[in-house]
Structure formats: structure tokens, C-alpha cells
Amino acid sequence: MTDLRCLDELLRAEDGDAGCTAGEEILDAYVELELRGVDPARGYPGTAIHLESCPGCRADHDGLLEAARRFGDAAR
Numbered sequence: 001m002t003d004l005r006c007l008d009e010l011l012r013a014e015d016g017d018a019g020c021t022a023g024e025e026i027l028d029a030y031v032e033l034e035l036r037g038v039d040p041a042r043g044y045p046g047t048a049i050h051l052e053s054c055p056g057c058r059a060d061h062d063g064l065l066e067a068a069r070r071f072g073d074a075a076r
């Protein structure tokens with residue numbers, strides 16, 4: 001819940017939509033934040049915005065989250 005140390009490094013100057021490519025690169029980390037109970041929009045605000053507006057990335061995200069929940073630590 002308080003494991004936010006790394007997020008400062010990740011909080012780059014991204015306002016607005018981060019785009020598909022950026023989302024793909026960090027989707028694993030994004031999902032991991034969700035699994036930890038951290039709001040991923042804090043670390044990846046641009047991707048959070050993007051996922052709202054891009055059905056393709058949303059589907060990728062949902063699939064990854066589903067897989068991560070199913071396999072847990074095995075995915076590391």
C-alpha cells in the first residue's frame with residue numbers, strides 16, 4: 001500500500017494520453033500496481049487515461065490483469 005518509492009521515477013512529464021506504445025511497455029508494471037492495491041494512475045497517469053479511451057489496450061490490460069491474478073507470483 002505504501003510501496004510508492006519507485007513511482008517518483010516513473011512520474012514523468014506525461015499529461016494526456018500516453019499512447020499505445022507507452023502502454024504496452026509498462027502494462028506489466030501497471031497491472032502489478034493494481035494487484036498491490038496501488039492506484040496505477042499515480043504511476044502511469046498517461047496510460048490510465050489511454051486505457052479509458054483505447055479498447056484495444058483496455059483488452060490487453062484486462063487480459064494481463066486476469067492472468068496475473070490467476071498465476072500470481074509465477075508471472076514474475
Ligand SMILES: [Zn+2]
Nearest residue numbers: 019020054057
Ligand atoms: Zn491503445
